[in-house]
Amino acid sequence: xxxxxxxxxxxxxLSQGDIxxxxxxxxxxxxxxxxxxxxxxxxxxxxxxxxxxxxxGRAIGHCPTGEAVITTAGKLKAKKVIxxxxxxxxGRPEDxxxxxxxxxxxxxxxxxxxxxxxxxxxxxxxxxxxxxxxxAKVALKAVKEGIEAHPGAFExxxxxxxxxxxxxxxxxxxxxxx
Ligand code: ADP
Numbered sequence: 001x002x003x004x005x006x007x008x009x010x011x012x013x014l015s016q017g018d019i020x021x022x023x024x025x026x027x028x029x030x031x032x033x034x035x036x037x038x039x040x041x042x043x044x045x046x047x048x049x050x051x052x053x054x055x056x057g058r059a060i061g062h063c064p065t066g067e068a069v070i071t072t073a074g075k076l077k078a079k080k081v082i083x084x085x086x087x088x089x090x091g092r093p094e095d096x097x098x099x100x101x102x103x104x105x106x107x108x109x110x111x112x113x114x115x116x117x118x119x120x121x122x123x124x125x126x127x128x129x130x131x132x133x134x135x136a137k138v139a140l141k142a143v144k145e146g147i148e149a150h151p152g153a154f155e156x157x158x159x160x161x162x163x164x165x166x167x168x169x170x171x172x173x174x175x176x177x178x
Contacts, residue, residue: 003171007147010154012140014174016167019160020048022119023077026110030123031083033063040126041162045081049074053081066101068109080115082106086124089131099124099135100142107146111153119158122166132166136173144177 002015019027019041030041035057037046046054056071063069068084084106087098102123110118122139124130143157161167 001167003174005174007144008151010147011156012143012147012174013156013158014167014170015158015160016163017160018044018162019119019121020044020076022158022160024117024119024156024158025079026113026115026118027073027076027078027081028068028106028118028120028123029081029083030121030126030128031057031063031085033065033085035060035063035069035083038127041121045076049076049081057083066098066105068102068105070109070113078119080110080113082109082118084123086128086130089124089129095130096134096138099130099138100145103139103142104146104149107143107150107154107157111150116154117156117158118154119160122159122161122170125166132169133172136166136169137177140170140173140177 005012029045052072052074060069063085065085070082073081084102086102087095125132125135
């Protein structure tokens, strides 16, 4: 299952699966501020990519909410892992702003490193508790704006969604945002 839209010359893809298997130049990790590893998609990326990723994360040391840092992708097929920190959902007005910043700063870092294809998980919608319907709208709007802010930078931006609920929520949001 997959859904696609063109945004200028960039293909935006929604699919269901495991992001550690994504065949894109950059994989985005839903990290925590301490870059200390964790469960969910973070655990899966470190397990599949090996200890080099954590070693580089430790050397960087910290990433504020809404920002992004870059490391090796270790044994993954990707060239780089971009670690970004979404907000813990508390229903505050700044939650959508911080979530949008996490997506936009990840794309800015990919563009700066000339990475032409980027895979995202659904940031903040697991342990961080962001309701997935709301998060999907914020994510797709932020990614559209991020693609438009870097003309020609990306061939593909790919959301790799884990499970039917997340995939369905992003498909509904895609119809609303574009
Ligand atoms: P956060 O702490 O930002 O909420 P989580 O990793 O707990 O991050 O969850 C973010 C999303 O990633 C959830 O929708 C979760 O189902 C999903 N997820 C977990 N493992 C994977 C994986 N291997 N590939 C893609 N998405 C995943």
